[in-house]
Amino acid sequence: MTMDxxxxxxxxxxxxxxxxxxxxxxxxxxxxxLLIQRCPSCGSRQFYPRALCTACGGVPEWEEASGRGTIHTxxxxxxxxxxxxxxxxxxxxxxxxxxxxxxxxxxxxxxxxDSVSIGMAVRAYAVEAEPGVAIPFWExxx
Amino acid sequence: MVTAVADRTxxxxxxxxxxxxxxxxLDSIGHHAQAAQRALADAGVAKADxxxxxxxxxGGDDTTVGMAEYLGIDHRYIDSTMTGGSSxxxxxxxxxxxxxxxxxxxxxxxxxxxxxxxxxxxxxxxxFGRASRHIGGPPQFEAPYGNTLVGAYAMAARxxxxxxxxxxxxxxxxxxxxREYAGLNPNALYRDPITVDDxxxxxxxxxxxxxxxxxxxxDGGGAVVMTTAERARxxxxxxxxxxxxxxxxxxxxISQMPDFTSTAAARCGPEAFAQAGITPDDVDTIQFxxxxxxxxxxxxxxxxxxxxxxxxxxxxxxxxxxxxxxPLNTDGGGLSSCHSGMRGIFLLIEAARQxxxxxxxxxxxxxxxxxxxxxxxxxxxxGTVVLGREHP
Numbered sequence: 001m002t003m004d005x006x007x008x009x010x011x012x013x014x015x016x017x018x019x020x021x022x023x024x025x026x027x028x029x030x031x032x033x034l035l036i037q038r039c040p041s042c043g044s045r046q047f048y049p050r051a052l053c054t055a056c057g058g059v060p061e062w063e064e065a066s067g068r069g070t071i072h073t074x075x076x077x078x079x080x081x082x083x084x085x086x087x088x089x090x091x092x093x094x095x096x097x098x099x100x101x102x103x104x105x106x107x108x109x110x111x112x113x114d115s116v117s118i119g120m121a122v123r124a125y126a127v128e129a130e131p132g133v134a135i136p137f138w139e140x141x142x
Numbered sequence: 143m144v145t146a147v148a149d150r151t152x153x154x155x156x157x158x159x160x161x162x163x164x165x166x167x168l169d170s171i172g173h174h175a176q177a178a179q180r181a182l183a184d185a186g187v188a189k190a191d192x193x194x195x196x197x198x199x200x201g202g203d204d205t206t207v208g209m210a211e212y213l214g215i216d217h218r219y220i221d222s223t224m225t226g227g228s229s230x231x232x233x234x235x236x237x238x239x240x241x242x243x244x245x246x247x248x249x250x251x252x253x254x255x256x257x258x259x260x261x262x263x264x265x266x267x268x269x270f271g272r273a274s275r276h277i278g279g280p281p282q283f284e285a286p287y288g289n290t291l292v293g294a295y296a297m298a299a300r301x302x303x304x305x306x307x308x309x310x311x312x313x314x315x316x317x318x319x320x321r322e323y324a325g326l327n328p329n330a331l332y333r334d335p336i337t338v339d340d341x342x343x344x345x346x347x348x349x350x351x352x353x354x355x356x357x358x359x360x361d362g363g364g365a366v367v368m369t370t371a372e373r374a375r376x377x378x379x380x381x382x383x384x385x386x387x388x389x390x391x392x393x394x395x396i397s398q399m400p401d402f403t404s405t406a407a408a409r410c411g412p413e414a415f416a417q418a419g420i421t422p423d424d425v426d427t428i429q430f431x432x433x434x435x436x437x438x439x440x441x442x443x444x445x446x447x448x449x450x451x452x453x454x455x456x457x458x459x460x461x462x463x464x465x466x467x468x469p470l471n472t473d474g475g476g477l478s479s480c481h482s483g484m485r486g487i488f489l490l491i492e493a494a495r496q497x498x499x500x501x502x503x504x505x506x507x508x509x510x511x512x513x514x515x516x517x518x519x520x521x522x523x524x525g526t527v528v529l530g531r532e533h534p
Contacts, residue, residue: 016278048398
């Protein structure tokens with residue numbers, strides 16, 4: 001299992017609406033697996049998941065990622081008008097560059113916001129938002 | 143027998159702004175209508191002579207087909223291209239081709255938004271596109287993380303600082319220069335002079351962007367009338383020639399931005415300049431989408447006004463200021479004057495005003511070539527338009 005799956009009493013943030021392609025990603029996350037896609041035709045990896053490979057137009061396959069990455073860039077959200085996030089400021093929104101290459105957006109938690117920097121090593125964990133749907137998050141690598 | 147060929151070079155012959163920056167008496171449709179009336183009056187064109195209609199909307203009641211009906215336009219050319227705030231630069235690209243091809247003779251472009259009166263100052267920090275708790279499509283891979291519009295641009299600014307040593311003070315210089323022009327515009331939302339210290343000491347909204355790195359939220363609309371150089375001979379205003387127009391897209395959602403330090407400006411800028419047969423040195427003023435200070439910096443580098451990564455020191459030399467070699471956003475820009483959601487049309491209007499030498503106190507001396515460059519979405523879709531005072 002790549003990601004530790006954690007539970008919260010109540011998930012109040014937006015919830016992904018699983019769709020034909022994306023549903024596998026969210027349900028795998030609920031099982032602690034972080035999925036990306038790899039194209040068997042050209043070898044290109046991509047995230048977010050799509051019905052086609054953006055490089056060659058082929059049909060991509062799922063691949064389990066290591067759950068390790070580094071921070072490519074980030075911001076600290078200090079003003080937020082949306083109720084569901086307002087109480088959490090300041091918090092970090094980052095682009096994580098996965099060991100496998102693709103980047104994904106995520107929150108970096110478990111450390112002071114001022115300690116976050118570009119290049120910092122992070123690892124994924126997941127939080128269950130609804131039964132069978134978990135959201136990947138990131139924290140500093142031990 | 144020699145037949146004279148009509149000169150179908152595309153030109154802007156009319157411009158109009160609706161009431162701004164606060165106009166609680168107008169809804170979005172009202173902004174479209176008022177701006178259209180003013181642009182047609184400016185152009186000396188009867189509404190009945192308009193046979194092309196162009197607009198776009200951010201999901202409100204002002205759809206393009208709805209507005210064509212509301213305004214009563216019998217069009218044989220219509221375009222509702224939506225690339226975010228840069229839509230209107232893409233519209234000019236398309237309209238120029240349509241006029242050259244003879245698809246129509248006179249095109250009206252309109253935009254209107256009551257964003258401030260309707261939504262308050264929420265666009266950048268939470269009021270954008272979160273109607274439902276369940277999020278579908280590609281945004282579902284961003285929505286759970288609480289990013290904001292400001293946060294998206296902040297991630298680009300952070301990466302640019304990391305790679306090139308750009309500083310908050312460099313970015314602040316952009317806001318300071320634009321504010322100086324806002325002081326010359328009686329309608330601008332904020333007119334009092336500011337300093338670099340004021341910007342970097344204003345509160346952080348999303349690191350490293352401060353409040354004064356961010357555009358204002360206002361009401362406002364604009365309209366542009368385009369036709370051929372042939373027809374412009376009979377019209378009252380000096381024609382503004384479309385010398386080049388090109389667009390490009392690198393991504394839509396911010397998490398898909400391939401390189402957080404460069405945009406599609408690096409492709410469409412040189413293309414538009416080549417069409418116009420100019421280089422950056424030939425440009426007298428730039429009207430750039432200043433959603434955030436970092437936006438301007440990235441567009442400057444992309445269009446080749448300085449090398450990639452050298453935008454910070456370039457800006458710090460004061461070139462963008464009043465009296466500099468490349469005055470920026472002479473109407474006070476989105477940073478200080480007017481930003482009602484999609485600013486692209488205001489870039490065209492101010493560029494035309496400068497090229498008509500009707501800029502008043504903010505007139506750029508000997509203004510012969512202006513560049514309008516729009517950035518739409520999250521630095522996603524860039525449209526570059528080169529406009530000139532002289533027939534190409």
